[in-house]
Amino acid sequence: MLIPVSISISVVIFLIVQLLPGDPIDNLIRVGSSTEDRKTLVLKYGLDQPLAVQYFRWIGAIFQGDFGEAIVLRRPVADLIAQNLPYSLRLGGAAFAFSSIAGITLGTISATTRSAIVENIMRGFILLGSTVPGFWLALLMILFFAVQLQWFPVSGAKGWSSLVLPVLTIGFGGVALVARVTRVALLDVRREDFVTLLHAKGLPSRTILFRHLMPHAMLPVVTILALRIGWILGGAVTVEFVFGRPGLGSLLIRAIGQRDYPLVQGCLLMLALAVMLGTLIGDVTQAAMDPRIRETKK
Amino acid sequence: MLEVRDLEVAFGQIAPLCGVSFALEKGETLGIVGESGSGKSLTAMSVMGLLPLSGGRITAGSIIFDGQELTKLPEAAYRKLRGGRLGLITQNPMTSLDPLQKIGPQVDAVARLHLGITGQQARARTIEILGTLRIPEPALICDRYPHQMSGGMKQRIVIAGALAANPDLLVADEPTTALDVTVQAQIIRLLDDLVKERALSLVLITHDMSVVAQTCDKVVVMYAGRAIEQGPVEAIFAEPQHPYTQALIGCIPKGLSEDEHLVGIPGTVPTVMNYPKGCPFHPRCIRAEDICTKTSPSLLPRGDGAVSCHFPGAAP
Numbered sequence: 001m002l003i004p005v006s007i008s009i010s011v012v013i014f015l016i017v018q019l020l021p022g023d024p025i026d027n028l029i030r031v032g033s034s035t036e037d038r039k040t041l042v043l044k045y046g047l048d049q050p051l052a053v054q055y056f057r058w059i060g061a062i063f064q065g066d067f068g069e070a071i072v073l074r075r076p077v078a079d080l081i082a083q084n085l086p087y088s089l090r091l092g093g094a095a096f097a098f099s100s101i102a103g104i105t106l107g108t109i110s111a112t113t114r115s116a117i118v119e120n121i122m123r124g125f126i127l128l129g130s131t132v133p134g135f136w137l138a139l140l141m142i143l144f145f146a147v148q149l150q151w152f153p154v155s156g157a158k159g160w161s162s163l164v165l166p167v168l169t170i171g172f173g174g175v176a177l178v179a180r181v182t183r184v185a186l187l188d189v190r191r192e193d194f195v196t197l198l199h200a201k202g203l204p205s206r207t208i209l210f211r212h213l214m215p216h217a218m219l220p221v222v223t224i225l226a227l228r229i230g231w232i233l234g235g236a237v238t239v240e241f242v243f244g245r246p247g248l249g250s251l252l253i254r255a256i257g258q259r260d261y262p263l264v265q266g267c268l269l270m271l272a273l274a275v276m277l278g279t280l281i282g283d284v285t286q287a288a289m290d291p292r293i294r295e296t297k298k
Numbered sequence: 299m300l301e302v303r304d305l306e307v308a309f310g311q312i313a314p315l316c317g318v319s320f321a322l323e324k325g326e327t328l329g330i331v332g333e334s335g336s337g338k339s340l341t342a343m344s345v346m347g348l349l350p351l352s353g354g355r356i357t358a359g360s361i362i363f364d365g366q367e368l369t370k371l372p373e374a375a376y377r378k379l380r381g382g383r384l385g386l387i388t389q390n391p392m393t394s395l396d397p398l399q400k401i402g403p404q405v406d407a408v409a410r411l412h413l414g415i416t417g418q419q420a421r422a423r424t425i426e427i428l429g430t431l432r433i434p435e436p437a438l439i440c441d442r443y444p445h446q447m448s449g450g451m452k453q454r455i456v457i458a459g460a461l462a463a464n465p466d467l468l469v470a471d472e473p474t475t476a477l478d479v480t481v482q483a484q485i486i487r488l489l490d491d492l493v494k495e496r497a498l499s500l501v502l503i504t505h506d507m508s509v510v511a512q513t514c515d516k517v518v519v520m521y522a523g524r525a526i527e528q529g530p531v532e533a534i535f536a537e538p539q540h541p542y543t544q545a546l547i548g549c550i551p552k553g554l555s556e557d558e559h560l561v562g563i564p565g566t567v568p569t570v571m572n573y574p575k576g577c578p579f580h581p582r583c584i585r586a587e588d589i590c591t592k593t594s595p596s597l598l599p600r601g602d603g604a605v606s607c608h609f610p611g612a613a614p
Contacts, residue, residue: 193393200346200388201408201459202381215398291443292397 002276009276010062013268014055017261023047024071027258045071047261058265067269068262070255077266080251085270087157088247091166091240092232098171100225103178104218110179111186111217112209122179129176138169138242155244166243170236174228181224185217192216219286226282230275299324299499300345300467305359307340307349313357314570315340315523317597322516324466327493327500329514329531331507331546333567337523338503339389342471345501346386347376364466382412385460387470391452391477395444402440405459412463427458431488450481457488467499468492474509486513507550511535519543522568522578529603539600539610542579577608585609 025041042048046057061068067077110122145165146154153162189195190213198208237249248267255263287293300322307315315337322328330338343349344356347368361368363384368376380386388394395404405427406420415423421440428436431454444452453473460468470489474482490513493500502514510517510531518528519542527540538544545563565582568574574581580590589608597606 193388193390194396196348196351197386197388197394197456197459198396199348199351200380200384200386202377202379202411203407204377212396212399290398292445295445 002280005276006272009272010059010269011055013265013272014058015051017264017268018051020256020259022259024259024261027072027260058262062269067266070260070263072258072260073263077262080263081248081266081270084246084248084251087245088233088236088240088249091163091170091236091245091247092229094163094167095170095174095236096225096229096232098167099174099178099228100221102171103175104182104221106175107179107182107217107221108186108209108214111183111190122183126176126180126183129172130180132172133238134169134173134236135238135242137172138165138239141165141169142242155242157245162243162245166236166239166245169239169243170232174232177224177228178221181221182217185220186213189213189216215289219290222282222285222289226278226285227275229278229281230271233271233274299326299364300501301360301362302341302345303360303362305341305344305361306357307337307344307354308357309352309354312570313523315344318359318518318520318523318525319597320516320518320525320528322467322499322501324499325493325497326515327490327502327513329510329517330501330503330520331505331510331517332520333505333563335522335567335569336520338505338520339471340523341520342386342469342501342503345467345469346380346384347371347373348380348386378412381408381460381465382463383466385463385465385468387453387456387460387468387473389472389475391449391456394456395452397444399443400440401442401444401447401455405440405455405462408459408462424458424462427461428455431458431461433458449477450484453477453481453485454488457485457492461492461496464496465498467501469501469503471503472505473502474504474506489513507546511550519546522573523570524578524606525597526579526607527603527605528597529601533602537601537612539603539605539612540579540607541583541585541609577606 024045025038025047028041029038046054049057058068065078067081069075070077070080073080106122106125110119110126113119113122142154142165145151152164156162195208195212198212199205233248236247237253240247240249241253248270252264252267252271255267302321303319305315305318306313318337318341320328320330330341332338340349340354343352343354345361345363345368349355356369359369363379368379371379395401402421402424405424406417409415409420409423410417413420413423424440425436428439433439433451433454439447439451439455444455447455457473468489473489474485477485486509489500489502492498502509504510514531516529517531517534518525519534519540520526521542527534527538527543534543535547538547542563549561549563551560563582568578568581574591576592577583577586577590577595580586583590585607587609595606595608597604600610
């Protein structure tokens with residue numbers, strides 16, 4: 001399944017970049033260069049070849065571990081990605097951990113609490129978290145925590161303290177999403193017959209919650225989290241931009257601006273791989289958790 | 299052993315159950331019959347103290363189990379009774395076991411919790427109980443997941459869970475409704491044997507009059523949240539007094555002859571939201587007169603049992 005998907009994704013990525021108006025040479029040549037100069041550059045990067053030929057050249061090189069050279073930045077695409085990926089991984093990983101832990105905790109509290117006030121606060125928070133856009137929240141965070149309170153740096157990627165605000169910003173939406181899914185899943189499972197029977201066996205509510213309800217509620221949460229692995233790596237673009245952090249997202253935006261075909265293709269391919277990897281991890285985790293899924297996959 | 303007196307249950311402002319009373323001795327089987335929505339399951343949940351799960355509460359009446367008033371029992375003490383002395387068997391075995399856990403641990407949990415025995419002993423006990431319930435290869439079954447079992451097997455495992463801590467009272471809420479007919483007979487026979495072997499008391503909730511006739515000592519007929527007739531099984535079947543009971547008995551198919559049609563009761567059970575005024579059965583009753591639409595009859599002793607009808611009596 002992964003192989004045909006990968007192939008079609010590579011085709012789509014390649015074609016979508018070609019659909020953009022303009023080309024990288026526009027960004028490369030100086031004002032006043034002759035058409036001859038332009039032609040030599042076009043020939044150098046093979047942009048005069050038919051698309052099919054260009055595609056197979058690109059994909060053939062990738063199989064040999066060569067992502068090509070960024071036309072405008074004049075450095076190997078692999079190097080650029082390797083340089084930016086750790087920042088994305090650090091931010092994404094921290095945001096992922098934060099949104100999972102906080103989301104599952106809040107979702108569980110909001111599903112099990114008997115207090116109407118707590119429940120309403122949770123609902124309000126979940127609504128806010130799901131709707132407030134990241135870039136706006138990022139600006140508010142900077143204004144309050146960095147400018148007014150001066151607890152954290154405004155921007156950059158130096159040290160762990162610079163990670164706090166971006167992680168909170170990206171994590172906020174994630175926390176709300178995970179909390180919502182956890183809450184709904186818990187409320188659904190609680191209505192199942194087997195839960196009534198567990199109560200009828202005299203098991204304490206706490207045991208029922210942690211040993212029986214949580215494993216069920218985690219199934220949809222794992223799906224959501226797995227989809228978010230890819231999203232968090234690439235979807236943090238606006239937040240990376242606002243906080244002036246390097247990362248895959250910023251790299252991609254710059255590459256698109258300059259029509260740097262090999263770089264755009266390389267970045268997109270990485271993100272697509274991340275999404276597929278996330279889905280794979282999600283499937284494997286679910287199979288580990290649910291014997292019924294293991295059975296159907298055999 | 300168990301005595302329920304004037305039980306009333308409410309969900310918010312709605313009172314789907316009122317004035318249910320019955321008593322059950324050790325080693326006896328009590329059948330509760332009625333159509334869907336007549337309050338049978340609510341009665342079971344009340345006895346198990348599980349109404350709060352679905353948001354209901356007991357508003358009046360008492361449930362006395364072995365001399366102990368259950369309606370005012372604190373949750374912690376009730377929890378010790380549940381699974382320990384009160385066992386529940388639910389309706390749908392397909393959804394009554396945790397699909398993510400193996401069979402063994404699900405049954406072990408009960409004995410571990412209530413008998414204070416440890417893993418190995420609990421497992422040995424589980425295997426023994428599964429064996430007595432005529433489950434083949436019980437030791438292997440312990441390592442299986444619920445979805446790998448058939449409905450009848452799952453129901454046996456649910457029963458095993460209910461029996462694991464040697465309860466005194468079993469509450470079986472339509473234990474055979476979701477099963478194939480052949481399996482139904484096996485499960486009913488199994489329950490019947492258990493009651494006899496272990497001197498259990500059994501509250502058997504069903505909508506199948508023929509099951510009641512085969513297994514029960516006493517029967518309570520419920521309609522629209524009330525007990526409308528009750529008494530010893532022989533008396534009720536020989537001379538039912540309430541027109542609804544008569545109609546229910548009339549619905550039991552008798553033979554296989556070509557020209558015999560299945561009999562039903564015209565109309566439907568009223569829902570909680572629109573219980574009729576007066577006797578709840580009057581819109582479907584052949585004997586209904588003016589008074590039936592106005593005042594609700596109370597449950598009065600008659601013969602060996604009791605009936606709630608303005609015009610009780612044998613069928614004309």
